[in-house]
Amino acid sequence: MTHATFAVVGHPNKGKSSIVSTLARNDAIAISPRSGTTRSADSITVKTTRSAYELVDTPGFQRPGKVLSWLQQHARSADQRASAVAALIQDKECQKRFPDEIQLLTPLVNGAAILYVVDGSRPYGAEYEAEMEILRWTGQPSMALINPIESEAHVEAWSSALAQYFKTVRIFNPMQADFDKQIELLSAFAHLKPEWSKTLRLVTEDLIASRLAQKEKSAVILARLLEDLCLYQTSQKVLSQSQAEKIQPVLAKTYQHWMRNRERQSIQELFAVYDHFHTSLSIDDLNLPPDLFDCEQWYMWGLSKQQLATVGAITGAAAGAAADAMVAGQSLMLGTIGGGLLGFGSAWLGANKLVDAKIKGLPLGGYEACYGPIKNKNFPYVVIGRFIYLHQQVSHRNHAVREAMQVNAVVLSEQISSLEKSAQKELHAACNQLVKQKPAENLAALLTPLFE
Template sequence: MIKHPKFAVVGHPNKGKSSIVAALAMDDSVQISDTPGTTTKQRSFPLSVDGKTVYELFDTPGFQRARRVLAWLEKHEVSADKKQEVVRAFINEHREDERFNDEVQLLEPIMNGAGIIYVVDGSKPYGKEYEAEMEILRWTGQPSMALINHIDDSDYSQEWKRALEQYFKMVRTFNPMQTSLEQHMTILESMAQLKEEWIAPVKASMKLFEQYHEQMLNRSAFLITKLIYGACSFVEELPFDTDNASEADKEKIEVNYKNKLRELEENTQNKIEEVWNHEHLHIRQSNLTFEGMDLFSEESASVFGLTQKELIVTGATSGAVTGAGIDLLFVGHTLLVGSAIGAVVGGIGAYFGFKELSEVKVLGRTLGKKYLQIGPMENRNFPYILLGRSLYHTVKVSKRSHAVRDMTELEMDAAFKEKWLDDDLRKSLEKYHKIFRSGKEVEADVLKEYEALIGQVLVKLIGS
């Protein structure tokens, strides 16, 4: 069996080496900080998929005394085939030497057979001081590539490329703060090219990755489907003892109902974060949230919900309103309020706002006990809002790199809806939302169909 490929991530201090290890090994335990010299020891981070190690990355300290080391090596004038031995001799002689701890640590995995990934910061100018580092790496004789990371916005990548290309046969740009399957695959592709023996195992790991990615997409689609169906069909009850339910009772059941839906959404978000391997977010008790943008807010409805016109058009698919009818509704730019449009479209009112999510009904039971009931969801916009939020959250989680350590809120992208929802899809979705809202038992096949639809949307948004 071929052993899995190993790569040592090396470079100057504080250039994002550990961030790259965290992103590529998908490991949150990698130490990252803006203090130079954070990593002081080499450490291996194997990446396993289904219990199989696909590759192993070594996080290493940055070069500290590159010129001194190079001077030491160069003192031993040898032919090219002996250079590796000189590097080995350097390691052996300086193992206990504090001054060269970092160089010994970073050279060791390389001399044990790891390929080299040399990391630079393309937002800082190139300088001659890096040449000693690259020269040392050349002495190791190991296959190598360079990755340009951009810690800030400035861009010196052209001068970096010119310099790096003299030392490395492959130079790529990589952003550890953002992950996508595509970026990961491109880097793996380059890694495979470093050494002939690595082509097969790296290709195999690419295959595994794609499968893994597909699994994560499918599981997310399943969870989102469960949420939309669960939330739309959910029914809340509240018993009351007096003859008539009080206003307070009615308010209470509405509050409970909304809270339950919020809770369903949050539970789903947590599960999706687990699917995408972000368990650490829970440990910190702060996951990716729509901070300040409640599920039942106007803002949420305007970013993720359907517009009035879309609602009407979607309603029209059930045959209630013709094209002419729609124009009539918009005469003089005066929009009819929700219930009025509802009346025209036929069927349920309350398209806008959240006061009318669902009617509160008073129901009786045997033995004279009465109770209030709210749900299933009557508001037609609600499933689109909840779905939009779920998709948005999933996209953000899937792109969130393991190198990102500070928690941020989801910043809003008002154009998000255009990226996934078109007329056809809306019509397809409406068919299912209608079933979900009906409160009737839904067959497993129907849920599977909806899940497939959501799966396609996720592929479009995240990539396959």
């Protein structure tokens, strides 16, 4: 085997596929509570910028005792054991009797290293010894991984048993292991076979670099989203003023629809950056409770009233006015978008409003009804707050996790106050520019530190 290859083997239903899924960052691999989900040895290539390695997902042992007896009858001494395993996978009768063992042993006979997976929440039992013995007979480099599926109750007993068969024994939880733990495990793989250590070192270096790149890409996605949402407006030309007034609520709907879709699109892009492509992460399952236009949630997603006032002072606007605008904006928004739509021409339009809405007379006759852009000072922060929180969830979500993602509120203000004072000021200035529909320079770069 030219590639560094690792076959993930063990008892059925112990998280083998989960480990492959998390390490390969692949959410398409079949994982289920049903024993015997993986039916054949499936090789997955993990490609990085400069390197690659293979993980082979395999079915679990079904008849290890019988297989070991067969092997014992076909090898008289230790030097014949690896050949006995090779003979087993060639044997027509064995292929019929032990299809799962044939699948899982084939990559090992072809040179793959062994990752033996056990469940640390279940007691150790002598019945595993046949499996470990068979694996030892292959003569391949090996490591045992204890997956504490429900608890760590039996980790100690397992460690002491496994240490007799495997030089390296590690605890690895595919659902919870964070990026650093995954990198640590990969680094340990590098010690299994000296010929593979360079390949694997490159893999880990590349993964660390791409982790940084993912944050930068996310900041770019957010910067584009912010610009688009802050600048968006929609309009329609009509003949009379009364037509313009009638069409205003329709424009308001178009406006919200576009804004929500634009946010969803950016979330989809974010998922793709982190290699989450499959159903469990579809946006409809996302359960993103506070709607973008649910203003009651805005102080939670964006800044608090007090902070907005402070920001007003920082960016030069009158402090009191900023806070007032927010309060007015919030109640008005609820009256219009949250509840039934008020007709155009209502008194609130002249006051501090959330979204700009006007009717213009056109020079050559006729009228134009316009809806947007957003006027609320908290709006950019709300967009940032939501996106940063989603990012936190998506970037830490292991690919073996299949439950729908739950998203709750985040405290953006804390994140912002952890930035350097000058970075905070620049970010506030940029948000202030955006709500004035003016370009904010270096927006992605200003946002990047929020993704740490």
